Amino acid sequence: MTETNTNAPSQRGPSEHTIRSQIVEAATEHFSLYGYEKTTVSDLAKAIGFSKAYIYKFYDSKQAIGEVICANCLDAVVQAVDKALADVPTSSERLRRLFRSLVEEGVRLFFQDRKLYAIAAAAAAEKWPPVNAYEVHIRQLILQIIRDGRDSGEFERKTPLDEMTSAIYLTMRPFFDPLLLQHNLDLAEEAPALLSSLILRSLAP
Numbered sequence: 069m070t071e072t073n074t075n076a077p078s079q080r081g082p083s084e085h086t087i088r089s090q091i092v093e094a095a096t097e098h099f100s101l102y103g104y105e106k107t108t109v110s111d112l113a114k115a116i117g118f119s120k121a122y123i124y125k126f127y128d129s130k131q132a133i134g135e136v137i138c139a140n141c142l143d144a145v146v147q148a149v150d151k152a153l154a155d156v157p158t159s160s161e162r163l164r165r166l167f168r169s170l171v172e173e174g175v176r177l178f179f180q181d182r183k184l185y186a187i188a189a190a191a192a193a194e195k196w197p198p199v200n201a202y203e204v205h206i207r208q209l210i211l212q213i214i215r216d217g218r219d220s221g222e223f224e225r226k227t228p229l230d231e232m233t234s235a236i237y238l239t240m241r242p243f244f245d246p247l248l249l250q251h252n253l254d255l256a257e258e259a260p261a262l263l264s265s266l267i268l269r270s271l272a273p
Contacts, residue, residue, distance in 0.1 A: 088126055090116050092140075095133045096184070103183045104134055104190060131196070138191040139198035141184060145173040146205055153209070159217030160268055163236075166209055168260040170244035175256050178249065188246035199246075206244065210236050214271070223271040236267055 094115040098107040109130050113120040127133045152169035156162045178185045191199045211233045217223035242248045243259050252259070 087118075087122075091123055091126060091133060092136050096137050096140075099134070099137065099187060100181055100183050104130075104187045109133075134187050134191070135196050135198055137184065138187050138196060139201075141177060141188050142198050142202040145170070145177065146202065148173045149209070159213050159220060159222050160271075162213050162216075163210075163268065164260070164264045166213065167240055167243070167264045170206070170240065171249075171256050171260050174244050174246065174249045175253065177246075178253070185246065185250070189250060192245055192247035206240075207233060207237055210240075217271065221273065224273045232271075239263055239267060 091112060094112050095107070098111055098115060102111075107130070109120050109123055112133070113123050116123075127136075149166065149169045152165045153162050156165055177188070188199075211229065214223060214229060214232055214236075218225050240263070242252050243256060243263075249256070
């Protein structure tokens, strides 16, 4: 299984430093309470008891901190999806579970903490590195499922692999992309089953 690499590239200082965890924990709490836009680096510095300049030794901007939090949220989704796909015997069922688990985890995150979800949505709109890694991971999962399905005889072999991967990805995207899912919540319960069935019919040999 391909692993994501969603560490924010603009971190500073030693990676093992415990101050990093304190900054991220304080930021997560503040973003959850007040929202990403309304929280400043000065707010975080006061919460931790450090100067703003000291925080900048570890992260060069508020967005850099937001990227770490976004990465944590999306990594949790990826881990849940990977777990849902583990030991599933057929490619058809893996595709169904992929779609269903992506939607379920996205909805869970949305209703669990709207303000943190808003960070993921902003990150998707601005294409932050963690979002790019998340999308690449999903594409790779789809690609591998199709390959396995073709090898087992479950899926047709005529359509170019990259074309089929992109088509499935685009079909699923409105229901797992943080920016788009918030506008499709009323369809989130029925969409995975209906669209998975449609996709699988198109994949039939």
